[in-house]
Amino acid sequence: MNTHWNNTNRFDSESETWDKNPGRVKLAGQIAQSLKEMVPFQKKWNALEIGCGTGLITCPIAEKVSSITAIDTSEGMIETLKAKMRARQTCAIEALVCDILTEPDNEKPRGKFDFIFSSMTLHHISDTSGLLKKINAYLHPGGYLAIADLDEEDGYFHENPDEKVHKGFPRDALLAQLKDAGFGDITFSTAATITKINREERKMTYTIFLALARKRKQK
Numbered sequence: 001m002n003t004h005w006n007n008t009n010r011f012d013s014e015s016e017t018w019d020k021n022p023g024r025v026k027l028a029g030q031i032a033q034s035l036k037e038m039v040p041f042q043k044k045w046n047a048l049e050i051g052c053g054t055g056l057i058t059c060p061i062a063e064k065v066s067s068i069t070a071i072d073t074s075e076g077m078i079e080t081l082k083a084k085m086r087a088r089q090t091c092a093i094e095a096l097v098c099d100i101l102t103e104p105d106n107e108k109p110r111g112k113f114d115f116i117f118s119s120m121t122l123h124h125i126s127d128t129s130g131l132l133k134k135i136n137a138y139l140h141p142g143g144y145l146a147i148a149d150l151d152e153e154d155g156y157f158h159e160n161p162d163e164k165v166h167k168g169f170p171r172d173a174l175l176a177q178l179k180d181a182g183f184g185d186i187t188f189s190t191a192a193t194i195t196k197i198n199r200e201e202r203k204m205t206y207t208i209f210l211a212l213a214r215k216r217k218q219k
């Protein structure tokens with residue numbers, strides 16, 4: 001049994017300055033562009049985003065679908081996204097404080113979705129298999145999943161050595177977990193690269209994969 005990682009304090013405290021990091025904004029732009037190129041969007045889709053943060057991916061994707069339910073465990077992140085929505089008068093996004101793994105009844109997303117997406121969140125959630133199975137249950141049969149996250153990395157990507165995270169994901173292992181969770185038509189591509197000085201003071205390039213999959217109509 002995986003212990004659930006609680007990273008809410010970190011993301012709450014960074015929520016107001018999150019969008020002031022140019023590297024992060026650039027990365028989100030690359031991931032959003034990659035989603036636009038790779039996902040066969042339909043304007044009628046209802047979408048769910050897991051770990052939306054301040055909405056750096058939510059906002060550009062909102063124009064491609066009918067609605068997005070955007071969830072995040074961090075109240076600070078959700079408040080920042082709501083402030084953006086008020087400024088832009090965007091009503092196609094519903095932002096909810098919700099933990100996708102524990103999802104209390106009064107906070108959980110309602111109904112099933114045509115498309116679920118997530119950017120740079122998978123490595124923050126301990127139970128990858130449990131998460132993928134939960135995502136599968138939230139999709140209509142044939143519905144699409146898109147996950148952008150770190151390829152397996154050297155373990156120095158994050159500044160804080162004590163932060164509980166997965167050190168990226170080997171694509172073949174994630175492929176097997178996706179199949180096991182009930183997904184088919186699985187493809188991987190490279191959505192973005194980040195070159196940065198890591199906490200070991202070494203200049204490293206990290207790659208971000210985009211995994212696309214569809215919920216199998218029958219198990």
Ligand SMILES: C[S@@+](CC[C@H](N)C(=O)[O-])C[C@H]1O[C@@H](n2cnc3c(N)ncnc32)[C@H](O)[C@@H]1O
Nearest residue numbers: 011051052053056072073074099100119120121
């Ligand atoms: C690295 S941030 C990415 C934010 C945004 N997707 C982006 O690309 O800018 C990861 C986000 O996942 C959220 N998160 C972590 N665990 C979660 C969980 N179990 N359920 C929902 N959100 C979670 C965090 O609060 C944080 O906002």
